Amino acid sequence: MVSFKLSSVIALALAGSALNINAAAVGKRDGAAIDKRPSYTGVKAVDNCQSFTDNFDPNTDLHQHWEKMNNASTYSLTSDGLEMKILNPRGSGLGPGSLFSSKRLMQYGFIEAKMKSAPAGGLVTAFIFMSPNGDEIDWEWVGDEVQTAYYYQGIPDFSSADAKALKDQSTNYHTYGIDWQPDAITWYLDGEVYRKVTKESTYKDGEYHYPSEAAHVELGLWDASGSESTAAWAHGPINWSEHPDHVSAHVKYVKVDCYSS
Template sequence: MIGLKFSLLSIVSLLTVVIEASSDDDTVYCNSTIGACPDDKPCCSQYGVCGSGVYCLGGCNPRYSYNLSACMPMPICKDSQTVFNNYSSQVKNQYTYLGDAEANDWIYEGTIADYDDENALLLTMPQYSDGAVLSSTRYMWYGKVSARMKSSHLGGVVTAFIMFSSVQDEIDYEFIGDNLTNVQTNYYFEGDLNWTHSSNISTSDTFDNYHVYEIDWKEDHLDWIVDGKIGRTLYKNHTYNSSTGQYDYPQTPARVQLSIWPGGLNTSSYWTKLWAGGEINWTAPDIEDPGYYYATVQSVNITCYDPPSGTKQNGSRAYRYVNSKNFTQAGVAITNDTTVMGSLDDSGFNPENGKSSSSSSSSSSTSSRSFTTQSRASKSSSKGSSETSAQSGQTTGTSSSSQQTGFVQNMKSTSASAGGSSSSSGGAGSLDINANGLMHAFVVIAGAVLALV
């Protein structure tokens, strides 16, 4: 198994060459293999694609952007309590969001719906779709976050509740639809592929019952807590990497993200479907009524902790990476830089137009860049009194991201990354890799080998 890890790196490098050679569009990729973005598309998105606008906001990876100034500063943590009662109209479409965290606490991609019977928000996955993602607009740099929620269910359907940073530090809860009495926990450091970190916490049925899942993230240790009981603890001093001389511990500002996604597509590898609980049944009763698979989120509470001692502070508005050679917590500063752009053509280089009206700028620039949204009434059913959908206008079919292991956060086919190590466990491209336990290693290796033969 150890030997396979090294051979995988060669496979990914070869596939990178193949994809680059066959690409017939103007998509520019960014990762450790290809390098950083050019100045005309300066921002490396969470999914390893270069661009401006939304690419420069949540998840913009400073490591592979044109330089440290390309990504917009990250809105600083603020204590909050969100009850998702009749809340869908207050969630901003990801493709029209310009960085104003004062006006928008949450953004979404995919389809969401209010569930009046339980005063909750549904993250929905209609037939043959890629599901939905709900993301906080503010980042948390150590703190406690809790979600009162119910997972989805049935084989091939995956629900997730995670913390995810711009340099791909990650803290996970994942729920597999055919294993409703266990929740998987995991963590990653800077997107490093390590499949030995996964561990389960036992609980009662996660689809039928609300549970409170907490992440208590401190500088020296991390607790996963279910219904007030600590299920797992990770100590930072246990993550020391003698090869690099650093601690492989999540330590950079991260967003809260919740999602539902299809792990069991018929196009997924055997191992992916095995991990996800089998192939999805797209004609299951849920698809008939209410018309989709769904996860239910009732509330999210965020409590911010103080930043690490010694943090450089020149303000109180935003986090920013300030050291191109160090993307650990030591390379993060707190500033008064604006987090708002004026239009979807902007980046961290020219954010001053963000002082104008976000709504008017969003409307005009969205049209010019072919990003579209739609709102529609849901099927008549007991779940989802209203339903709202947000997709990129660039979508051209099923996203390759839905074939990956881990938390899938991207819905756009244009996000497919051409190899490299900038990928997240829930990232986007068909070669973006990371894992949840030893099974995920099989998933990635098997998929890569099959692609070559």
């Protein structure tokens, strides 16, 4: 079994489906050209942040930008990009999966991935920011749902989550982006604004519950069939009789754009 730091995801599953929709199409962004982004002069960059693009061709050196890659049998580089796999556990626990965590932290910036989620209920495909102390900003896919969420210092505030059906997320590639700024988080789907949350809207209990700590970029695929409630949230448990060897999610590329100070 792969160990993930996606604590909020598990907590969300255990808490049920208390979801608060907060989406709006308020603009458009050319997700294919992050080098054309304006400079945010008011944002102080993390010293070790490094912008990069991985196209995940067969010659990509995964160790240049990523760590925590787990067992090599759970991923491969193909002509179609990075294949992340959940392996059939063959009756002995949960299927081992993939986790990729960026070597460098970033504090504010833009990330983007073109990908297809795993085509099986009971599995979670993830593209997220995760900080060492629990600040988190998510794109996640379960069954035919795409979910967005943010969390502050690991507090399980499930009202931050949004879930909508995206019927072809496992059969067709879509481009997903997160624009994380000091005053707002914007999620993009295929270049269109999918959801936006402002820092001002997160104020409660005398403070802003807004993710602001430097974070790693993470890609992951994991088996959520371990408990009844988690499996139900992920539309599982997975039926391994339909998947004799493994189930895969595919990532064409990942782009990371650090903001300049």
